[in-house]
Structure formats: structure tokens, C-alpha cells
Amino acid sequence: DAKTTQPNSMESNEEEPVHLPCNHSTISGTDYIHWYRQLPSQGPEYVIHGLTSNVNNRMASLAIAEDRKSSTLILHRATLRDAAVYYCILRATMDSNYQLIWGAGTKLIIKP
Amino acid sequence: GAGVSQSPSNKVTEKGKDVELRCDPISGHTALYWYRQSLGQGLEFLIYFQGNSAPDKSGLPSDRFSAERTGGSVSTLTIQRTQQEDSAVYLCASRRTGNEQFFGPGTRLTVL
Numbered sequence: 001d002a003k004t005t006q007p008n009s010m011e012s013n014e015e016e017p018v019h020l021p022c023n024h025s026t027i028s029g030t031d032y033i034h035w036y037r038q039l040p041s042q043g044p045e046y047v048i049h050g051l052t053s054n055v056n057n058r059m060a061s062l063a064i065a066e067d068r069k070s071s072t073l074i075l076h077r078a079t080l081r082d083a084a085v086y087y088c089i090l091r092a093t094m095d096s097n098y099q100l101i102w103g104a105g106t107k108l109i110i111k112p
Numbered sequence: 113g114a115g116v117s118q119s120p121s122n123k124v125t126e127k128g129k130d131v132e133l134r135c136d137p138i139s140g141h142t143a144l145y146w147y148r149q150s151l152g153q154g155l156e157f158l159i160y161f162q163g164n165s166a167p168d169k170s171g172l173p174s175d176r177f178s179a180e181r182t183g184g185s186v187s188t189l190t191i192q193r194t195q196q197e198d199s200a201v202y203l204c205a206s207r208r209t210g211n212e213q214f215f216g217p218g219t220r221l222t223v224l
Contacts, residue, residue, distance in 0.1 A: 032211065034211065041217075042218075043215030043216050043217050044203075044213075044215050046211075046212040046214075087154060097160050097162070097168055098143065098207060098211065098213070099145075099160065100157075101157070102147075102154030102155040102156070102157075103154050104152070104153060104154050105154060
């Protein structure tokens with residue numbers, strides 16, 4: 001399985017944009033890039049996913065490098081409620097189980 | 113509508129006892145996953161159910177772990193002869209179609 005590398009933690013100021021990086025140098029052409037986040041004492045929640053093109057939704061934007069070996073989750077204006085562990089995960093489109101292989105993620109700390 | 117629910121929210125048991133953890137997925141979701149999460153770690157896949165197909169049990173760590181899903185809805189994860197290393201948060205997720213998995217709040221299991 002292709003793996004992802006993320007920083008253990010990041011800090012950001014409230015109401016500023018946050019860029020969370022993820023490296024996936026061994027990604028294959030059929031792997032989707034997923035992002036989930038886990039707020040304290042809660043189950044994970046879906047944030048966004050993409051394949052090749054940049055994606056936007058109400059929660060965040062996903063910027064995917066042209067060679068697809070890295071991606072960046074962008075929170076446009078962080079709030080204290082965005083403090084969570086953010087997971088970058090690859091899923092093979094040929095995997096009918098939609099199984100996700102989770103790493104340790106990035107702990108995002110938001111400073112007021 | 114209601115999300116994924118899990119019960120109990122917390123379970124403390126003695127080493128050697130059996131435990132049952134319950135998951136109620138979102139109505140209409142045909143796929144159901146069980147994961148476990150040790151403190152400060154990412155999620156570890158345990159088992160996957162999809163409709164009436166045979167479950168994917170490839171993540172179960174030992175034969176003390178088993179799960180069933182009755183009527184394509186509620187699922188029960190059973191751990192027999194619990195050990196201290198079984199202590200973790202057990203998370204359930206369901207999915208209808210597409211990529212997004214919806215997670216429950218988890219059951220925190222503590223084996224004394």
C-alpha cells in the first residue's frame with residue numbers, strides 16, 4: 001500500500017489560513033487522496049478527497065501537485081473548532097472495500 | 113437524521129472476560145467497518161461488511177475477535193478472553209455509496 005507522510009503537529013493562529021502538507025511519493029495513478037479529521041474524543045469525520053484536480057468544498061480545499069506526489073489541505077480561515085488531528089489517506093480505486101489505511105496524522109493546534 | 117451510534121460509550125472489564133460492542137449504522141448504509149485506535153495512534157482496520165457478501169476479516173488481530181452483522185444493519189464486535197493489550201477505542205463506520213465513511217463516537221474499552 002502506498003503510504004503518506006505528514007508532520008506530527010502544526011500550529012496556526014485563529015482566523016488565518018492553514019496549509020496542511022502530505023507527501024505520498026509512492027502514489028499510484030489509481031489512488032485517491034482522502035482527508036479526514038478527528039476532533040478530541042470523537043470519531044473521525046470526512047473532510048475532502050480528490051484524484052488529480054484541485055477540489056473545493058464547504059469545509060476545505062485540496063491542492064494536488066501536478067506529479068501527485070504531494071497534496072495540501074487548505075483551511076481558509078481557521079477557527080478554534082478546527083483544532084483536530086488531520087489524516088491524509090490514500091485509497092486505491094480498485095479496492096472495492098474502500099479500505100483506508102490510516103497513519104498518525106497531523107495534530108493541528110489553533111492559537112486564539 | 114441520526115448518525116452512527118455505538119454502545120456502550122465506555123466499558124471497563126477484567127482480563128479474561130468477554131465483551132460485546134454494538135454499532136448501529138446509518139439507515140440504508142450497506143457497508144460497515146470496525147476499527148480500533150490506540151492512544152495517540154491512527155486507526156487500525158479490523159473487519160468490513162458489505163451487504164450480503166462474506167465479510168473481510170483480514171484485520172482481526174486474533175481468533176479472540178469476531179464480529180457479526182444481523183439483517184444487514186446492526187453489528188456486534190465480540191472480544192473473548194480480553195487482554196490488557198485490547199484496551200483501545202473501538203470505532204465503527206458506515207458507508208452507502210461513494211467514498212465517505214461516517215463514524216460513530218466509539219467505545220472506549222479498558223481491560224484491567
